[in-house]
Every structure is written in structure tokens, then in C-alpha cells.
Amino acid sequence: MSAPAADDDITLRQLQVLLAFMETGNLARAAERLQTSVVSVHRALHALEEAMRCVLFRQEGRNLVPTPAAQRLAETAREMRRLLGDGVRATREIAGYAADRVRIGSMYSLTSRAVPALVLGMKQRRPTVQTELLLGSNADLLAKLRDGAIDAALMAVPVAATDIEYEPMxxxxxxxxxxxxxxxxxxxxxxxxxxxxxxxxxxxxxxxxxxxxxxxxxxxxxxxxxxxxxxxxxxxxxxxxxxxxxxxxxxxxxxxxxxxxxxxxxxxxxxxxxTIALSFLRSRERDPNLLALLAVCRASRGRF
Incomplete structure (x- = not known):
């Protein structure tokens, strides 16, 4: 078996600590930003230095001073942070989580009153989010929810669907x-x-x-x-x-x-x-767009 690569022991947390230290200038302010202790910050920087197998800091009195090697590693860490952030955002958008659009499915029978009320309420709460509407039967909408083709559905509460959360309307x-x-x-x-x-x-x-x-x-x-x-x-x-x-x-x-x-x-x-409800996947219950939809539904309950 081949030996592990030199970067196998480097963690994202260590790189986060490095950036906090480099951007704040000292251990105490880095610990405050990260909401941890000075000891934890020092320990993470020491572990990062060991994992890199080169000198990243030198001690000058009571101060820890980064070397040019640490400066270069920090540049790489910033780029990784940017790429990771872009990747997380893109992944969430593909999955519909906190995207700039929300895809609502509805039964045909709800398009005269419930759908307009929901769309209007959503526009007031999240004006930058575009709303898309897809119509279908209860069975179609349930399948679309599970396939990720829609984010939420106005539909009759599905029977024995343990993966679905719903807000009665x-x-x-x-x-x-x-x-x-x-x-x-x-x-x-x-x-x-x-x-x-x-x-x-x-x-x-x-x-x-x-x-x-x-x-x-x-x-x-x-x-x-x-x-x-x-x-x-x-x-x-x-x-x-x-x-x-x-x-x-x-x-x-x-x-x-x-x-x-x-x-x-x-x-x-x-x-x-x-029972007519706003239904959505249980795994999406913390999505900000769905939380806004839920708030609209609760505010509209009893008006239909």
C-alpha cells in the first residue's frame, strides 16, 4: 500500500483558522472571530504546520509571525474558500435550496384562489425570488417533489408519505x-x-x-x-x-x-x-424559500 499523500492530514478547519489568524493579525482576535479559545487556535496552527511539514510561523517574543510559506498557503486557502462557497451555492441552486426561484406545484383546482394568494404573499416576503408554477394531479405532484422537479406543492395531504412534511391550509x-x-x-x-x-x-x-x-x-x-x-x-x-x-x-x-x-x-x-396543504420534502424543511412559503400559508390559513 502506498504512503498517504502529504496533504491527507490537512483539514478545512485548520485552513479556516489560518485565514482567521492571517486576517486578524493575532491569536486572540482570531479566537474571537472563530468563537473559540486562543489555545484551540494555537493548537490548530501547530497541527497545520506539522501536516505541511515545513515552517509556517516563527516566534518573535510573545508574537507568532507568519513566514512567506504561510502567506502562500493563505492565498491558496482563500481560493479554496471561494471555490467551496461557489460550489455550495451551485449545488443548493440545483437542488432548489435558497435559489433565486421557487418552483411551486399545484392541483388545477387551487389555481383560482390559493395559488394567486401564495404567489402574492411570496412576492411580498421575498421580492427577489421568482416563482414558477407547475400543475398536475396529486400523484404527479408527489412524484415531482421526490424527484426535485418542484420545491413545494399545493395538494391534498398524501397518505403514508413519511418523507413529506406539510402545512395544512x-x-x-x-x-x-x-x-x-x-x-x-x-x-x-x-x-x-x-x-x-x-x-x-x-x-x-x-x-x-x-x-x-x-x-x-x-x-x-x-x-x-x-x-x-x-x-x-x-x-x-x-x-x-x-x-x-x-x-x-x-x-x-x-x-x-x-x-x-x-x-x-x-x-x-x-x-x-x-386536507389541502403545502407539502415539501422533510429534508428541505430549513430552506429559506420554503420557510417563507410556510409563513405565507400560515398567514393565509382559513381564507379559502
Missing amino acids: FEDEAFFAAPAQSAYAAMPEVDLSACVDERFVSLTEGFATYDSFVEAFRIAGFAPQIAMHTGDIFSLMNLVDGSVGCTLLPGRMRTVLPPNVRLVPLLARYRVRQ
């Missing part, structure tokens, strides 16, 4: 959505079990509203007749507006319904609720 529930001219529109509540012969339209798998749809019919004890599936909630509402079929919609869509669509409460036993 509001609770919502599923309503029966029917054309205005249908008999359901005049009902105070809809008994889902009486809708066995009704035609329905539905979102595709992966959407939180689809999960609510499936759960409600599971409780009702039958599989609905699906006339058509679609990939976004606005198209779903338009299908109801065109009398293609009925569906279940979250209450948050009430303000953007087409003119011919009515939302009617379900009987209590069929009501399915969602």
Missing part, C-alpha cells in the same frame, strides 16, 4: 355536481345510493378528487357508470355543464363553476373530506 369536502335542470339540483342533499342508474363523469386516477369520488362510491356500495374520464377538473365541470354526466366536485370549485352546474351536499354518510 384548509379542509374541503366533496359535493354532488349536476346540471341545473336535473332533479338533483333542487334537492337539499343527495343520497348517493339512489344514483345507481345515473351516468357519471370522472377525473383519471391520481387526482385527489378522483380518490374522493372512489371513496364516496365505495361507501355507497356500488361502482358508478362512467360515461367519460378527463385529465383536468375544469374539463370535468364542462362535461357536467354539457349534461354528459354528473360527478363529485370539491367545494372550493363553487366560485368558478360553469353557469349550468350546481353543487349539492351529499348525505352525511357519503361525505368525504380532503
Whole structure:
């Protein structure tokens, strides 16, 4: 086995101590900058000299004076500090940590109120940070979070996702959505079990509203007749507006319904609720941009 290289015993900490000593001029001020003791500074400089295997300092009375060799090593240490800082910043930007942009994912159903409020609040708290928006289903957004394609997501709280942290924003529930001219529109509540012969339209798998749809019919004890599936909630509402079929919609869509669509409460036993939250990877919980987003969410809670 070959002998270790001469620089194997040199540490970043030793180089930090060297720079502090060179830039402050004495051991006491270097210790104060580093928030450590004079003894620790002296010990680190001595260890660095031993690792370099050359004289870096000479003693003049009670003063430690750097040699030209120490001056040269300090120049290298400054360059290493700059390169390391650049590398850390670049790495964090690639990972989205404290970058000059924040990528927010959202379900389509949250773009009318929650997303604008979040973007505006973020602009007020961190005006230099640009906000990017990506839309998708709950399943899409969860995958994008884990892949690092987005930094945070406005979505229904994912089930059994131990790697995800979330900040609840509001609770919502599923309503029966029917054309205005249908008999359901005049009902105070809809008994889902009486809708066995009704035609329905539905979102595709992966959407939180689809999960609510499936759960409600599971409780009702039958599989609905699906006339058509679609990939976004606005198209779903338009299908109801065109009398293609009925569906279940979250209450948050009430303000953007087409003119011919009515939302009617379900009987209590069929009501399915969602928790809408800002979700993010647990490993990113100290990211300054995400902390700003969390503050906006907390300030906005209950407004939706």
C-alpha cells in the first residue's frame, strides 16, 4: 500500500483558522472571530504546520509571525474558500435550496384562489425570488417533489408519505355536481345510493378528487357508470355543464363553476373530506424559500 499523500492530514478547519489568524493579525482576535479559545487556535496552527511539514510561523517574543510559506498557503486557502462557497451555492441552486426561484406545484383546482394568494404573499416576503408554477394531479405532484422537479406543492395531504412534511391550509369536502335542470339540483342533499342508474363523469386516477369520488362510491356500495374520464377538473365541470354526466366536485370549485352546474351536499354518510396543504420534502424543511412559503400559508390559513 502506498504512503498517504502529504496533504491527507490537512483539514478545512485548520485552513479556516489560518485565514482567521492571517486576517486578524493575532491569536486572540482570531479566537474571537472563530468563537473559540486562543489555545484551540494555537493548537490548530501547530497541527497545520506539522501536516505541511515545513515552517509556517516563527516566534518573535510573545508574537507568532507568519513566514512567506504561510502567506502562500493563505492565498491558496482563500481560493479554496471561494471555490467551496461557489460550489455550495451551485449545488443548493440545483437542488432548489435558497435559489433565486421557487418552483411551486399545484392541483388545477387551487389555481383560482390559493395559488394567486401564495404567489402574492411570496412576492411580498421575498421580492427577489421568482416563482414558477407547475400543475398536475396529486400523484404527479408527489412524484415531482421526490424527484426535485418542484420545491413545494399545493395538494391534498398524501397518505403514508413519511418523507413529506406539510402545512395544512384548509379542509374541503366533496359535493354532488349536476346540471341545473336535473332533479338533483333542487334537492337539499343527495343520497348517493339512489344514483345507481345515473351516468357519471370522472377525473383519471391520481387526482385527489378522483380518490374522493372512489371513496364516496365505495361507501355507497356500488361502482358508478362512467360515461367519460378527463385529465383536468375544469374539463370535468364542462362535461357536467354539457349534461354528459354528473360527478363529485370539491367545494372550493363553487366560485368558478360553469353557469349550468350546481353543487349539492351529499348525505352525511357519503361525505368525504380532503386536507389541502403545502407539502415539501422533510429534508428541505430549513430552506429559506420554503420557510417563507410556510409563513405565507400560515398567514393565509382559513381564507379559502
